[in-house]
Amino acid sequence: MRIAVFLMALFYSGYVMGLELSGEPVQPITPLPVDFRKAALGKQLFFDVRLSRDHSISCAHCHDLKERGGADGLKHSFGVDALEGSVNSPTVFNAALNFAQFWDGRAATLEEQIEGPVTAHAEMAASWPDVLKSLAADIPYRNDFLRLYATGLTVTNIKHAIAEFERTLVTPDSRFDRYLLGDKLAISAAEKHGYALFKSYGCVACHQGRNVGGNLFQVLGVMADYFADHPGENSTSRGRFNVTGLDEDMHRFKVPSLRLAVLTAPYFHDGSAKSLAEAIRTMSKYQLGRNIPDADVRSIIAFLYTLPGRYDGHALEPEDREQMIFSPSTEAP
Amino acid sequence: MKPITLKLHLMVLLVLIVVVFVQFQQVQRFSDGFFHRVHTDLEQIIGIDARSEVDMLLLQNHRVSNFDDLTADLLELNRLYDNLADQLAGMVEMRDVLQGLKATIDAQIAAAEAFKSDLGILLNSQRYLPVLTSQIGLQRPDMQHMLTHLNRDLFEWLLEPNNLELKQKILQQQKLIREAGLMRLDRHINLLLHYAPRIQDHVDVVAHCGTPEIIALVASRFDALYDGQLRQLS
Numbered sequence: 001m002r003i004a005v006f007l008m009a010l011f012y013s014g015y016v017m018g019l020e021l022s023g024e025p026v027q028p029i030t031p032l033p034v035d036f037r038k039a040a041l042g043k044q045l046f047f048d049v050r051l052s053r054d055h056s057i058s059c060a061h062c063h064d065l066k067e068r069g070g071a072d073g074l075k076h077s078f079g080v081d082a083l084e085g086s087v088n089s090p091t092v093f094n095a096a097l098n099f100a101q102f103w104d105g106r107a108a109t110l111e112e113q114i115e116g117p118v119t120a121h122a123e124m125a126a127s128w129p130d131v132l133k134s135l136a137a138d139i140p141y142r143n144d145f146l147r148l149y150a151t152g153l154t155v156t157n158i159k160h161a162i163a164e165f166e167r168t169l170v171t172p173d174s175r176f177d178r179y180l181l182g183d184k185l186a187i188s189a190a191e192k193h194g195y196a197l198f199k200s201y202g203c204v205a206c207h208q209g210r211n212v213g214g215n216l217f218q219v220l221g222v223m224a225d226y227f228a229d230h231p232g233e234n235s236t237s238r239g240r241f242n243v244t245g246l247d248e249d250m251h252r253f254k255v256p257s258l259r260l261a262v263l264t265a266p267y268f269h270d271g272s273a274k275s276l277a278e279a280i281r282t283m284s285k286y287q288l289g290r291n292i293p294d295a296d297v298r299s300i301i302a303f304l305y306t307l308p309g310r311y312d313g314h315a316l317e318p319e320d321r322e323q324m325i326f327s328p329s330t331e332a333p
Numbered sequence: 334m335k336p337i338t339l340k341l342h343l344m345v346l347l348v349l350i351v352v353v354f355v356q357f358q359q360v361q362r363f364s365d366g367f368f369h370r371v372h373t374d375l376e377q378i379i380g381i382d383a384r385s386e387v388d389m390l391l392l393q394n395h396r397v398s399n400f401d402d403l404t405a406d407l408l409e410l411n412r413l414y415d416n417l418a419d420q421l422a423g424m425v426e427m428r429d430v431l432q433g434l435k436a437t438i439d440a441q442i443a444a445a446e447a448f449k450s451d452l453g454i455l456l457n458s459q460r461y462l463p464v465l466t467s468q469i470g471l472q473r474p475d476m477q478h479m480l481t482h483l484n485r486d487l488f489e490w491l492l493e494p495n496n497l498e499l500k501q502k503i504l505q506q507q508k509l510i511r512e513a514g515l516m517r518l519d520r521h522i523n524l525l526l527h528y529a530p531r532i533q534d535h536v537d538v539v540a541h542c543g544t545p546e547i548i549a550l551v552a553s554r555f556d557a558l559y560d561g562q563l564r565q566l567s
Contacts, residue, residue, distance in 0.1 A: 202457035
């Protein structure tokens with residue numbers, strides 16, 4: 001009887017806390033509805049080098065799901081013929097939760113996004129007729145498509161299958177999500193303090209929602225001219241201006257998700273920030289217009305370590321805390 | 334029969350077949366299901382339009398602290414429009430009202446996206462202003478009094494942005510701030526003065542962009558066409 005009362009009290013306190021936290025700016029991730037047979041086919045395609053012109057690289061080349069949190073750890077990615085791309089590869093994890101794709105949001109859906117890397121000169125540099133031809137020569141592939149799609153192996157269906165796989169790449173059940181759902185002990189007091197600072201410094205004004213970002217565009221350089229201090233970049237630095245042609249969209253970018261941030265250095269569209277500490281300092285200068293002391297930077301990073309969830313039965317949160325080790329700031333407080 | 338007459342007969346027959354085929358397609362299109370689907374889409378657009386306004390007001394009043402709901406509603410608005418445009422594709426008589434609806438939805442989405450971005454900036458400066466003024470006050474006790482007034486006036490103006498007299502007073506205080514070389518504070522004041530009215534403008538655009546009116550126009554045009562087709566068919 002006592003045990004039952006204890007368990008009910010425990011459940012009730014978790015429920016009440018979950019309710020209390022339901023209004024928080026950061027919200028837990030819930031898995032997306034997916035056709036798992038199509039997603040399995042999409043997974044094969046994601047790792048298939050025949051999507052590139054010379055059959056040398058696959059999507060996974062820039063989106064390493066095992067070691068690099070769905071990105072590649074490089075400032076700019078390299079495509080076929082070792083050509084260097086013009087932007088930093090964002091993580092593919094939780095990309096399905098973003099409201100638009102690419103740094104400039106030029107693709108509205110994952111399906112639209114796939115067009116970019118497959119055909120881009122400095123990425124996979126393929127043409128769809130060639131991709132179709134090489135995949136059609138693979139009988140099991142052709143049969144799988146015929147089995148799953150009424151129209152069989154087509155460009156549209158290839159894109160859909162890959163997108164369907166990407167919709168499985170969400171990372172629910174992070175420690176922070178468990179905390180939001182009422183598990184008081186899922187994060188430490190230091191991590192809670194980091195979250196409080198994340199909110200009070202204003203990081204949360206852009207990095208909020210279930211993806212901790214990925215749901216708005218924001219100008220880079222609200223408080224100071226980022227591009228004057230980081231010259232020599234390419235046309236991608238114009239951001240959303242490249243899509244709309246509107247002056248007000250100059251240097252405006254999709255706010256990236258921070259869910260996997262601890263795993264996906266370097267940061268920003270240009271990959272200029274090598275560590276989270278550097279990224280936080282840069283954001284505090286150019287976006288918030290204030291200085292964040294090192295101790296608070298460390299606390300915010302501690303909070304960010306609670307955000308990666310689970311994928312394929314494995315926790316993505318790294319055991320080491322290498323991002324917490326950084327040199328003191330040289331800026332005056 | 335001469336070959337030329339035979340060809341003529343064949344051509345007339347072909348034209349008749351095409352006419353019958355087009356009529357058949359029209360009958361298929363104007364089934365009860367089609368009427369119902371179009372009206373469902375129109376009603377859903379009105380519903381999402383209203384909901385996105387509520388989303389913005391809740392964000393503006395800090396009752397909601399993330400953009401997920403608003404973002405999802407804007408994506409849904411676009412999807413519903415695409416769905417409707419697909420259904421009405423090929424109906425030339427609907428083209429101009431559909432273009433009008435598209436322009437309205439685009440304006441609404443642009444305003445809502447700008448709202449999200451601007452609100453993020455405004456909230457940061459609003460959040461930081463008391464911290465910054467108290468930090469400066471500690472370093473510059475001679476400015477403490479003025480900073481307290483500035484803080485209060487800005488707070489009041491954000492609640493009452495049409496108060497031009499108050500804004501004038503803030504601009505005078507800002508001049509002193511600039512003369513004192515407090516550039517960071519100056520920048521935050523600029524942002525507050527710039528973004529607060531913009532945010533209200535974005536809300537006004539979404540509230541008054543006329544989606545219900547254009548939807549009523551689309552619905553009445555569609556109904557008239559549908560009635561006409563039914564009469565023809567009967």
